[in-house]
Amino acid sequence: MIKIFKNIIYIIITSVVIVMVLFYLYFPIITNHGETITVPDLKGVNYDEIDDYLTQRNLKYEIIPDSSFTTDYPPLSVIFQNPIVGNKVKEGRKIYLTLNSIQPPKIKMPKLINGSVKNAQLILKTYDLFLGKINYVPDMAANAVIQQYHNGDIIQGGDLISKGSTIDLDIGNGMGNQIFEIPNLIGLDLEEGKFTILGSGLSIGEIYYKNEGKLFIDIINEDGDEEIKEINAKDGIIFKQYPESPKKIKIGRKIDMWVVRDSLAIK
Numbered sequence: 001m002i003k004i005f006k007n008i009i010y011i012i013i014t015s016v017v018i019v020m021v022l023f024y025l026y027f028p029i030i031t032n033h034g035e036t037i038t039v040p041d042l043k044g045v046n047y048d049e050i051d052d053y054l055t056q057r058n059l060k061y062e063i064i065p066d067s068s069f070t071t072d073y074p075p076l077s078v079i080f081q082n083p084i085v086g087n088k089v090k091e092g093r094k095i096y097l098t099l100n101s102i103q104p105p106k107i108k109m110p111k112l113i114n115g116s117v118k119n120a121q122l123i124l125k126t127y128d129l130f131l132g133k134i135n136y137v138p139d140m141a142a143n144a145v146i147q148q149y150h151n152g153d154i155i156q157g158g159d160l161i162s163k164g165s166t167i168d169l170d171i172g173n174g175m176g177n178q179i180f181e182i183p184n185l186i187g188l189d190l191e192e193g194k195f196t197i198l199g200s201g202l203s204i205g206e207i208y209y210k211n212e213g214k215l216f217i218d219i220i221n222e223d224g225d226e227e228i229k230e231i232n233a234k235d236g237i238i239f240k241q242y243p244e245s246p247k248k249i250k251i252g253r254k255i256d257m258w259v260v261r262d263s264l265a266i267k
Contacts, residue, residue: 039095041085047076047099058091069101071128071164076102104163111157112145117171118199120145124167132166134203136252142174143201143251173201173252182255184245185238190259193238197255205254209261210239235260 037057045053047063054061064080073079080098083089110127112120117134124131132149139146147170148155155161183200185193190207197204240258243249 036088037091037093039081039083039085039087039089042078042081042095042097043085044073045078046074047078050078050097054095059089060092060094062094062096064096064098066098068098069104069163071104071130073100075100106160107163109148109150109155109157109159109161109167112148112167112169113157114141115145116199117143117145117169117201118195120169121195121198128163129161130164130166131198132168134198135168135170136173136201136203137170139172140174141172144172146170146172171201171252173250179248179250182241182243182245182247182249185241185255185257186245188238189236190238190257193241193257201251202249203252203254205242205256208256208258210258211261 037059039059040053040057042050042053050061068079070079077100078097079100082096083093107127110123110129112123115123121131137146149168149170150161150165152168155167180200182202183196185196188196194204237260238257239260242256243253
Protein backbone atom coordinates (compact mmCIF):
# COMPACT_ATOMS: atom_id res chain seq x y z
CA MET A 1 0.00 0.00 0.00
CA ILE A 2 2.85 2.34 0.92
CA LYS A 3 4.62 1.49 -2.34
CA ILE A 4 1.51 2.36 -4.35
CA PHE A 5 1.19 5.67 -2.50
CA LYS A 6 4.85 6.50 -3.25
CA ASN A 7 4.32 5.72 -6.92
CA ILE A 8 1.34 8.05 -7.04
CA ILE A 9 3.39 10.85 -5.43
CA TYR A 10 6.20 10.21 -7.89
CA ILE A 11 3.81 10.39 -10.87
CA ILE A 12 2.30 13.67 -9.60
CA ILE A 13 5.72 15.25 -9.09
CA THR A 14 6.92 14.07 -12.50
CA SER A 15 3.78 15.44 -14.17
CA VAL A 16 4.21 18.84 -12.48
CA VAL A 17 7.85 19.03 -13.61
CA ILE A 18 6.91 18.13 -17.18
CA VAL A 19 4.16 20.77 -17.27
CA MET A 20 6.49 23.44 -15.89
CA VAL A 21 9.20 22.58 -18.45
CA LEU A 22 6.68 22.75 -21.27
CA PHE A 23 5.13 26.07 -20.24
CA TYR A 24 8.18 27.89 -18.92
CA LEU A 25 10.95 26.57 -21.21
CA TYR A 26 9.80 24.75 -24.35
CA PHE A 27 6.79 26.85 -25.39
CA PRO A 28 8.49 30.22 -24.81
CA ILE A 29 11.45 29.08 -26.94
CA ILE A 30 9.40 27.94 -29.92
CA THR A 31 7.12 31.01 -29.79
CA ASN A 32 9.95 33.55 -29.29
CA HIS A 33 8.40 34.53 -25.97
CA GLY A 34 9.47 37.98 -24.86
CA GLU A 35 11.05 38.85 -28.24
CA THR A 36 9.17 41.79 -29.74
CA ILE A 37 9.69 44.31 -32.53
CA THR A 38 8.60 47.94 -32.51
CA VAL A 39 6.35 48.63 -35.50
CA PRO A 40 8.13 51.18 -37.75
CA ASP A 41 6.49 54.25 -39.29
CA LEU A 42 5.62 53.21 -42.84
CA LYS A 43 3.73 56.32 -43.91
CA GLY A 44 5.18 57.70 -47.12
CA VAL A 45 7.14 54.52 -47.94
CA ASN A 46 6.73 53.64 -51.63
CA TYR A 47 5.23 50.29 -52.65
CA ASP A 48 8.50 49.20 -54.33
CA GLU A 49 10.40 49.65 -51.06
CA ILE A 50 7.95 47.95 -48.67
CA ASP A 51 9.13 44.35 -49.13
CA ASP A 52 12.82 45.03 -48.41
CA TYR A 53 11.93 47.51 -45.66
CA LEU A 54 9.83 44.99 -43.68
CA THR A 55 11.86 41.86 -44.51
CA GLN A 56 14.91 43.45 -42.91
CA ARG A 57 12.80 43.92 -39.76
CA ASN A 58 11.44 40.33 -39.77
CA LEU A 59 7.90 41.50 -40.47
CA LYS A 60 5.34 40.53 -43.11
CA TYR A 61 2.74 42.71 -44.81
CA GLU A 62 -0.53 42.64 -46.72
CA ILE A 63 -1.89 45.40 -48.97
CA ILE A 64 -5.53 46.30 -48.27
CA PRO A 65 -7.43 46.28 -51.61
CA ASP A 66 -9.40 49.44 -50.78
CA SER A 67 -7.19 52.41 -51.62
CA SER A 68 -7.59 55.98 -50.42
CA PHE A 69 -6.21 59.28 -51.62
CA THR A 70 -4.46 62.20 -49.98
CA THR A 71 -2.40 65.06 -51.37
CA ASP A 72 0.06 64.65 -48.46
CA TYR A 73 1.84 61.62 -49.97
CA PRO A 74 2.89 60.46 -53.48
CA PRO A 75 0.84 57.82 -55.35
CA LEU A 76 1.41 54.19 -54.29
CA SER A 77 2.93 55.18 -50.95
CA VAL A 78 1.64 54.01 -47.57
CA ILE A 79 -0.95 56.29 -45.97
CA PHE A 80 -2.42 53.97 -43.29
CA GLN A 81 -1.03 51.00 -41.36
CA ASN A 82 -2.28 48.49 -38.79
CA PRO A 83 -0.79 47.94 -36.21
CA ILE A 84 0.16 51.60 -35.89
CA VAL A 85 3.71 52.88 -35.43
CA GLY A 86 5.23 52.22 -32.02
CA ASN A 87 3.22 49.06 -31.21
CA LYS A 88 5.15 46.03 -29.95
CA VAL A 89 4.65 42.86 -32.06
CA LYS A 90 6.33 39.47 -32.44
CA GLU A 91 8.65 38.61 -35.31
CA GLY A 92 6.79 37.57 -38.43
CA ARG A 93 3.71 39.66 -37.56
CA LYS A 94 1.74 40.82 -40.59
CA ILE A 95 1.32 44.57 -41.05
CA TYR A 96 -1.77 45.65 -43.00
CA LEU A 97 -1.14 48.59 -45.33
CA THR A 98 -3.31 51.02 -47.30
CA LEU A 99 -1.71 52.70 -50.32
CA ASN A 100 -2.36 56.11 -51.78
CA SER A 101 -4.35 55.84 -54.99
CA ILE A 102 -2.68 56.54 -58.37
CA GLN A 103 -5.75 58.35 -59.66
CA PRO A 104 -7.17 60.99 -57.33
CA PRO A 105 -10.94 60.69 -56.78
CA LYS A 106 -13.37 63.14 -58.32
CA ILE A 107 -15.09 65.68 -56.09
CA LYS A 108 -17.59 68.46 -56.70
CA MET A 109 -16.01 71.86 -57.15
CA PRO A 110 -17.13 74.23 -54.36
CA LYS A 111 -18.69 77.55 -55.29
CA LEU A 112 -16.31 80.32 -54.27
CA ILE A 113 -17.85 83.21 -56.22
CA ASN A 114 -18.98 86.21 -54.13
CA GLY A 115 -17.08 84.97 -51.10
CA SER A 116 -13.91 86.60 -49.77
CA VAL A 117 -10.47 85.42 -50.83
CA LYS A 118 -9.77 84.38 -47.22
CA ASN A 119 -12.88 82.22 -47.18
CA ALA A 120 -11.89 80.75 -50.56
CA GLN A 121 -8.52 79.70 -49.13
CA LEU A 122 -10.17 77.86 -46.24
CA ILE A 123 -12.74 76.13 -48.45
CA LEU A 124 -10.13 74.96 -50.97
CA LYS A 125 -8.02 73.49 -48.17
CA THR A 126 -11.07 71.64 -46.81
CA TYR A 127 -11.67 70.07 -50.24
CA ASP A 128 -7.96 69.13 -50.71
CA LEU A 129 -7.64 71.68 -53.50
CA PHE A 130 -4.85 74.23 -53.93
CA LEU A 131 -5.04 77.97 -54.46
CA GLY A 132 -3.21 78.99 -57.63
CA LYS A 133 -2.86 82.42 -59.23
CA ILE A 134 -4.72 85.45 -57.92
CA ASN A 135 -5.73 87.96 -60.59
CA TYR A 136 -7.27 91.27 -59.48
CA VAL A 137 -9.87 92.61 -61.88
CA PRO A 138 -11.96 95.82 -61.91
CA ASP A 139 -15.11 95.22 -59.88
CA MET A 140 -17.11 97.04 -57.22
CA ALA A 141 -16.87 94.00 -54.92
CA ALA A 142 -13.47 94.64 -53.37
CA ASN A 143 -11.55 91.50 -52.35
CA ALA A 144 -14.40 89.17 -53.42
CA VAL A 145 -14.08 86.15 -55.74
CA ILE A 146 -15.40 87.12 -59.18
CA GLN A 147 -14.50 83.97 -61.13
CA GLN A 148 -12.82 80.59 -60.58
CA TYR A 149 -10.64 78.67 -63.08
CA HIS A 150 -9.06 75.26 -63.54
CA ASN A 151 -6.32 74.83 -66.16
CA GLY A 152 -7.31 78.19 -67.65
CA ASP A 153 -10.99 77.30 -68.06
CA ILE A 154 -13.90 78.56 -65.97
CA ILE A 155 -15.14 75.91 -63.57
CA GLN A 156 -18.57 76.13 -61.99
CA GLY A 157 -19.60 75.09 -58.51
CA GLY A 158 -20.72 71.46 -58.69
CA ASP A 159 -18.49 70.50 -61.64
CA LEU A 160 -16.43 67.35 -61.08
CA ILE A 161 -12.73 67.92 -60.46
CA SER A 162 -9.82 65.78 -59.22
CA LYS A 163 -8.67 66.13 -55.64
CA GLY A 164 -5.37 67.99 -55.45
CA SER A 165 -6.20 70.28 -58.40
CA THR A 166 -5.10 73.91 -58.46
CA ILE A 167 -7.72 76.65 -58.72
CA ASP A 168 -6.99 80.16 -60.02
CA LEU A 169 -9.19 83.08 -58.98
CA ASP A 170 -10.27 86.48 -60.27
CA ILE A 171 -10.65 88.87 -57.33
CA GLY A 172 -12.48 92.20 -57.39
CA ASN A 173 -10.29 95.25 -56.80
CA GLY A 174 -13.04 97.69 -55.80
CA MET A 175 -12.50 99.64 -59.06
CA GLY A 176 -8.83 99.99 -58.06
CA ASN A 177 -9.48 103.16 -56.05
CA GLN A 178 -9.16 101.74 -52.57
CA ILE A 179 -5.94 102.83 -50.85
CA PHE A 180 -4.87 101.54 -47.46
CA GLU A 181 -1.84 100.97 -45.28
CA ILE A 182 0.48 98.09 -46.19
CA PRO A 183 0.48 95.33 -43.51
CA ASN A 184 3.74 94.65 -41.70
CA LEU A 185 5.03 91.17 -42.60
CA ILE A 186 8.37 91.32 -40.78
CA GLY A 187 8.71 88.43 -38.31
CA LEU A 188 5.93 86.31 -39.84
CA ASP A 189 6.64 82.93 -41.39
CA LEU A 190 6.16 82.63 -45.15
CA GLU A 191 2.71 80.99 -45.02
CA GLU A 192 1.43 83.60 -42.57
CA GLY A 193 2.83 86.31 -44.82
CA LYS A 194 1.07 84.91 -47.90
CA PHE A 195 -2.20 84.60 -45.99
CA THR A 196 -1.92 88.18 -44.72
CA ILE A 197 -1.16 89.53 -48.20
CA LEU A 198 -4.08 87.76 -49.87
CA GLY A 199 -6.42 88.57 -46.99
CA SER A 200 -5.54 92.27 -47.35
CA GLY A 201 -6.53 92.37 -51.00
CA LEU A 202 -2.92 92.37 -52.24
CA SER A 203 -0.99 90.02 -54.52
CA ILE A 204 2.03 87.87 -53.75
CA GLY A 205 5.05 89.15 -55.68
CA GLU A 206 8.58 87.75 -55.82
CA ILE A 207 9.96 85.66 -52.94
CA TYR A 208 13.69 85.93 -52.27
CA TYR A 209 15.77 83.77 -49.91
CA LYS A 210 18.90 84.59 -47.93
CA ASN A 211 21.05 81.93 -46.28
CA GLU A 212 24.32 83.63 -45.41
CA GLY A 213 25.67 86.88 -44.07
CA LYS A 214 24.02 89.27 -41.64
CA LEU A 215 20.46 90.51 -41.95
CA PHE A 216 19.53 94.18 -41.71
CA ILE A 217 16.23 96.06 -41.85
CA ASP A 218 15.29 99.72 -42.15
CA ILE A 219 13.29 101.00 -39.19
CA ILE A 220 11.94 104.38 -38.08
CA ASN A 221 13.29 105.29 -34.63
CA GLU A 222 11.53 107.31 -31.91
CA ASP A 223 12.81 110.57 -33.43
CA GLY A 224 11.19 109.73 -36.77
CA ASP A 225 14.54 109.13 -38.46
CA GLU A 226 15.41 106.12 -40.63
CA GLU A 227 17.76 103.68 -38.96
CA ILE A 228 19.51 100.46 -40.09
CA LYS A 229 19.20 97.67 -37.54
CA GLU A 230 20.77 94.18 -37.49
CA ILE A 231 18.28 91.41 -36.69
CA ASN A 232 18.27 87.74 -35.73
CA ALA A 233 16.00 85.66 -37.94
CA LYS A 234 14.77 82.07 -37.67
CA ASP A 235 14.27 79.61 -40.51
CA GLY A 236 11.41 80.54 -42.84
CA ILE A 237 10.86 83.99 -41.28
CA ILE A 238 10.22 87.08 -43.40
CA PHE A 239 12.88 89.72 -42.69
CA LYS A 240 12.18 92.21 -45.49
CA GLN A 241 9.30 93.27 -47.73
CA TYR A 242 8.69 95.66 -50.61
CA PRO A 243 6.82 97.98 -50.58
CA GLU A 244 7.46 98.49 -46.88
CA SER A 245 4.93 99.08 -44.13
CA PRO A 246 3.35 101.52 -43.25
CA LYS A 247 3.24 103.05 -46.73
CA LYS A 248 -0.09 103.49 -48.53
CA ILE A 249 -0.91 101.22 -51.43
CA LYS A 250 -3.74 100.41 -53.86
CA ILE A 251 -5.62 97.15 -53.64
CA GLY A 252 -4.17 94.42 -55.84
CA ARG A 253 -0.57 95.67 -55.63
CA LYS A 254 2.14 92.98 -55.44
CA ILE A 255 4.24 92.60 -52.30
CA ASP A 256 7.76 91.08 -52.55
CA MET A 257 9.19 89.17 -49.58
CA TRP A 258 12.68 88.18 -48.39
CA VAL A 259 12.85 84.98 -46.30
CA VAL A 260 15.54 83.13 -44.34
CA ARG A 261 16.20 79.80 -46.06
CA ASP A 262 16.00 76.37 -44.35
CA SER A 263 18.38 75.54 -41.47
CA LEU A 264 20.92 78.20 -42.37
CA ALA A 265 19.30 80.79 -40.13
CA ILE A 266 21.32 83.79 -39.11
CA LYS A 267 22.41 83.73 -35.47
